[in-house]
Amino acid sequence: MYIGMVSSPEAPAGTAAPAETAPTRREQRTITSQRRILEAAVDCLIEHGFAGATTSAIQARAGVSRGRLLHHFPSREDLLVAAARHLAAERVAATTARAVAEIDDRVTGSTRVTNVVEMMWMSFHEPHFWAAVELWTASRTNEWIAGALLPVERHLGGVIRSSIDRMWGPELVGHPRYAQLREILFTSMRGVALAYAFDHRDPRRDPHLPQWTDTALVLLEV
Numbered sequence: 001m002y003i004g005m006v007s008s009p010e011a012p013a014g015t016a017a018p019a020e021t022a023p024t025r026r027e028q029r030t031i032t033s034q035r036r037i038l039e040a041a042v043d044c045l046i047e048h049g050f051a052g053a054t055t056s057a058i059q060a061r062a063g064v065s066r067g068r069l070l071h072h073f074p075s076r077e078d079l080l081v082a083a084a085r086h087l088a089a090e091r092v093a094a095t096t097a098r099a100v101a102e103i104d105d106r107v108t109g110s111t112r113v114t115n116v117v118e119m120m121w122m123s124f125h126e127p128h129f130w131a132a133v134e135l136w137t138a139s140r141t142n143e144w145i146a147g148a149l150l151p152v153e154r155h156l157g158g159v160i161r162s163s164i165d166r167m168w169g170p171e172l173v174g175h176p177r178y179a180q181l182r183e184i185l186f187t188s189m190r191g192v193a194l195a196y197a198f199d200h201r202d203p204r205r206d207p208h209l210p211q212w213t214d215t216a217l218v219l220l221e222v
Contacts, residue, residue: 034072034082037062041083042090045131050138055079081148084135088156091128095163098123103167110222116167117213118204120185124193125203133194161186177219185212 023031040062044053055076059069073079102119103112123129139146164182165173172178192208203209216222 030072033064033068035086037064037069037072037079038083038086041079042087042128042131045080045083045087045134046127050080050134053080053083053134077142077144080135080138080145084132084145084149084152087128087131087135088152091132092156092159092163094126094128095123095160096166099163099166103169105169108169108171110217112169112172113216113220113222114213117185117216118209119167120164121189121193121203121206121209121212124189125196129193130197133197172220172222175220181216181219184215188212 037058041053041058044057044061048057055066055069058079059066062069069079073082098119103116107115135145135149139149161182164186168178168182188208189212192206193203196203
């Protein structure tokens with residue numbers, strides 16, 4: 001269960017809320033060590049695929065002892081499931097940061113539509129997307145990975161859709177056909193992006209990009 005999914009009980013009236021305490025040095029070392037291992041796991045998924053993301057490869061990449069790795073993650077499945085959760089958090093952070101940094105709320109109309117469609121499309125060409133693809137593919141034949149990945153992806157899907165809504169802005173999001181458009185673009189872009197696994201070219205020149213833009217302009221009546 002994720003921290004923050006369940007609210008804490010309210011303190012009695014007149015009782016001060018307990019102050020948050022900083023992690024001890026030992027706890028901080030544990031956090032740092034786990035993060036290093038998880039980032040190494042994601043890097044191995046990106047560079048070597050699921051089959052190449054072995055515990056030995058991840059251990060070498062993280063620069064930790066085998067004992068320390070196994071202390072945190074007793075099996076490869078435990079490690080890759082934790083990596084999936086870490087990856088989801090990284091994808092959410094990247095999507096949210098992009099929405100805040102790259103979208104100017106003063107830009108409206110067809111220019112905003114064109115910018116957002118391209119931004120959505122380019123998000124499917126980031127390294128984190130390909131790490132996720134490796135886990136999705138592995139989950140088809142690995143029930144452990146599939147069972148752990150499903151709730152993570154469902155949660156992530158909702159967060160990403162909220163970030164996409166932020167990119168489009170309240171005026172366009174308020175259109176009655178917006179939700180339909182968002183799902184068409186999201187699923188279509190994801191499918192087209194998979195072909196880039198073997199067909200390496202400039203995604204900004206993809207023939208689907210102007211088609212998606214035209215579809216958005218028509219459905220949103222811009």
